[in-house]
Amino acid sequence: MKIGLVTDSTSDLSPAQAQALGVQVVPLYVNFKGKVYKDWVEIKPADIFEGVRAGAELPSSSQPSPQDFKEAYEKALQSADHVLSIHISSKLSGTVQSAQLAASEFPGRITIFDSLAASQGIGMMVERAKELLDQGADLRSTMTELERIRTDHKVLFSLATLEYLKKNGRIGGAQALLGSLLGIKPILTIKEGRVEPVGRARGEKKALAEMVEGFKAWTQGRKRIRIYYLYNGDISAVEAFRAAVRSSGLPVEEHSSSEVGAVISTHTGPGVYGFYAYSL
Numbered sequence: 001m002k003i004g005l006v007t008d009s010t011s012d013l014s015p016a017q018a019q020a021l022g023v024q025v026v027p028l029y030v031n032f033k034g035k036v037y038k039d040w041v042e043i044k045p046a047d048i049f050e051g052v053r054a055g056a057e058l059p060s061s062s063q064p065s066p067q068d069f070k071e072a073y074e075k076a077l078q079s080a081d082h083v084l085s086i087h088i089s090s091k092l093s094g095t096v097q098s099a100q101l102a103a104s105e106f107p108g109r110i111t112i113f114d115s116l117a118a119s120q121g122i123g124m125m126v127e128r129a130k131e132l133l134d135q136g137a138d139l140r141s142t143m144t145e146l147e148r149i150r151t152d153h154k155v156l157f158s159l160a161t162l163e164y165l166k167k168n169g170r171i172g173g174a175q176a177l178l179g180s181l182l183g184i185k186p187i188l189t190i191k192e193g194r195v196e197p198v199g200r201a202r203g204e205k206k207a208l209a210e211m212v213e214g215f216k217a218w219t220q221g222r223k224r225i226r227i228y229y230l231y232n233g234d235i236s237a238v239e240a241f242r243a244a245v246r247s248s249g250l251p252v253e254e255h256s257s258s259e260v261g262a263v264i265s266t267h268t269g270p271g272v273y274g275f276y277a278y279s280l
Helices: 015-019 043-052 067-077 095-103 121-135 139-151 164-165 172-177 204-218 236-246 260-267
Strands: 003-008 023-026 029-032 035-039 060-062 082-087 110-114 156-157 184-191 195-204 226-233 254-258 273-279
Touching: 003 121, 003 139, 015 023, 015 121, 029 043, 029 260, 035 110, 035 236, 043 110, 043 260, 067 082, 067 095, 067 139, 082 095, 082 121, 095 110, 095 226, 110 139, 110 254, 121 139, 121 226, 121 254, 164 260, 184 204, 195 204, 204 236, 204 273, 226 236, 236 273
Parallel strands: 003 023, 003 082, 082 110, 226 254
Antiparallel strands: 029 035, 029 060, 156 184, 156 273, 184 195, 226 273
C-alpha cells in the first residue's frame, strides 16, 4: 500500500524540504491588519514584527478549513492508496479537527496524527514517517514509531516576550511567569500539547546555559539523538546554542534549522529560539 503524507504549515517545512519529502503542506491563516493571509505563502514572520512595531494590533491565527484539507487529500490520493496526515497539537489549534472532518469524506483512507507538538516537532515526525515508509514500513509500525516520539522527545525554547502568548490565549501554565522582573528570560516547553514553563533565567547567557544543561540531562543514557533547531528573527541565539551542543561531545545528529512561520510567530512574538530532539 502506497502511503502519501500531508501536514500543515506550522510544521515549518521549507518548500524545498516539503518537495524532497513528497509531502503536501496545508497552510493555516494569519489575521493581520484587517486581512487574512496564508502562512508562509502570503505572509512571513518579519511582516508581522515590522507591522506591530509600526503600531498594528497583534495578529491572530486560524486553522485551515475542512475544504482545504479535502482538496489536499483528493490530490494526495491520486497517487497514493492511503494518506497519513500529521498536524499541530490539538491543544494549540483546531487544525486536527478540520482534518478529521475532511477525512470523514474518505472512509478508511486517511489517518490523522495529532503530534501534540508545533514547528520542528511536527517537521521531525513528518521526516521520520517518510524515512520509515521509504524503508518499507507499513502504516501500523510507522504510527507506533510516531507515538513513541510523541511520548519521548525533548523540546525547550526561550522567548523575548510573553505578551504574544498572553494575548492569543496559548500561555497555559506559563501565566505564572507574567509580571517577572525585566531581564528575565522565560524557558518554556510543550507538555501534553500545551505551552508550559520550565524555568527562567536572568539574561540571555544564563537562559542559553540552562537550555544546554536541560538538553544534556535529557540525553543521558541515549546513544543516538536527532536534534532540530528553531528560531525567528535574529539567528544569533540559536547559533550560539548550536555551537554549545556541537562542543558538548554528545552523540547528536543535527538535522534542520528552521525559522518558525508567521502562525507560530503570531503566538510567540519575535526573539524565539530553541530545539526539538528525539532518540533512536
